Amino acid sequence: MILDWLSYTLITLGALLSVIGGIGLHRMPDFYCRLHAVGVTDTLCSFLILFGLSFQAGFSLATVKLFLIFAFLLFTSPTASFSLSHSAWKWGLTPIGVREDAPSMKIKVREES
Amino acid sequence: MKHYISVASLLMILWLLLSGHYNPLMISFGVVSVCFTLWLSYRMRIIDDESHPIHLSGSLIKYWIVLSYKIFLANVDVVLRIIGVRPVEPQLIRIPFPKQDDLSKVIYANSVTLTPGSASIEIYPDSVLVHTISKEGATALLEGDLADIFPAKATQSNEAQQ
Numbered sequence: 001m002i003l004d005w006l007s008y009t010l011i012t013l014g015a016l017l018s019v020i021g022g023i024g025l026h027r028m029p030d031f032y033c034r035l036h037a038v039g040v041t042d043t044l045c046s047f048l049i050l051f052g053l054s055f056q057a058g059f060s061l062a063t064v065k066l067f068l069i070f071a072f073l074l075f076t077s078p079t080a081s082f083s084l085s086h087s088a089w090k091w092g093l094t095p096i097g098v099r100e101d102a103p104s105m106k107i108k109v110r111e112e113s
Numbered sequence: 114m115k116h117y118i119s120v121a122s123l124l125m126i127l128w129l130l131l132s133g134h135y136n137p138l139m140i141s142f143g144v145v146s147v148c149f150t151l152w153l154s155y156r157m158r159i160i161d162d163e164s165h166p167i168h169l170s171g172s173l174i175k176y177w178i179v180l181s182y183k184i185f186l187a188n189v190d191v192v193l194r195i196i197g198v199r200p201v202e203p204q205l206i207r208i209p210f211p212k213q214d215d216l217s218k219v220i221y222a223n224s225v226t227l228t229p230g231s232a233s234i235e236i237y238p239d240s241v242l243v244h245t246i247s248k249e250g251a252t253a254l255l256e257g258d259l260a261d262i263f264p265a266k267a268t269q270s271n272e273a274q275q
Contacts, residue, residue, distance in 0.1 A: 024191070024195035027195060032244045033203055036246045039228070039232070040188055040191050040195070043184050043188060065131070078222075078224075082234075085232050085234040086234055097202065
């Protein structure tokens with residue numbers, strides 16, 4: 001009973017974070033910031049949902065599989081977002097708020113606007 | 114050799130956990146496929162310190178625990194910024210790697226990307242270009258927020274190889 005409610009709470013929190021990540025996807029000013037918004041759904045959201053589901057499964061092989069899903073997500077999601085951001089950078093997409101000559105990268109922190 | 118034994122036991126555990134059948138027939142299938150996988154990876158020469166860093170396992174687990182706490186904090190921060198409680202001020206910074214071998218570079222860049230609010234977008238020989246969502250995040254990273262908790266043992270075996 002308590003476990004049930006705990007898992008409902010965790011899954012609801014995870015779903016809420018997923019919605020917030022979606023809102024961030026639309027609210028953020030440019031591509032790179034949107035990547036950060038999606039980072040929320042990649043890490044804490046998926047963790048909360050899988051953790052909540054593992055309470056439903058109890059001590060069984062299904063829990064192990066849920067954990068494996070989480071581990072694979074942990075390894076693949078940074079690779080995916082790195083390849084996205086890296087190709088955007090290679091093709092010359094300048095982040096908002098950073099000077100135009102950014103690829104030469106003489107600057108460390110952006111100028112005050 | 115140590116690597117192959119460790120890979121073999123990991124694969125066997127994985128097989129047992131994923132199959133869920135413990136009769137002799139299924140287990141012998143498992144043994145056969147583990148041996149086949151080991152033979153393939155031996156032919157491809159892909160099992161070494163880089164693909165299977167057993168010398169790091171202890172410190173890596175400690176690192177992941179600290180990292181997950183940092184990821185949790187970063188999540189709360191980014192959620193607040195998405196809702197609009199805190200401002201969004203994108204920054205582009207270059208951070209030197211804490212260690213110079215390839216494996217440490219990959220772990221570091223991946224950790225930076227995994228943390229919401231900062232993403233690595235370009236790798237240079239000695240540093241990584243990071244896009245962060247906030248000024249505070251940029252300062253924290255420059256001051257070595259992640260580099261401080263980085264496992265110190267990471268370079269040992271690489272130096273031994275060279």
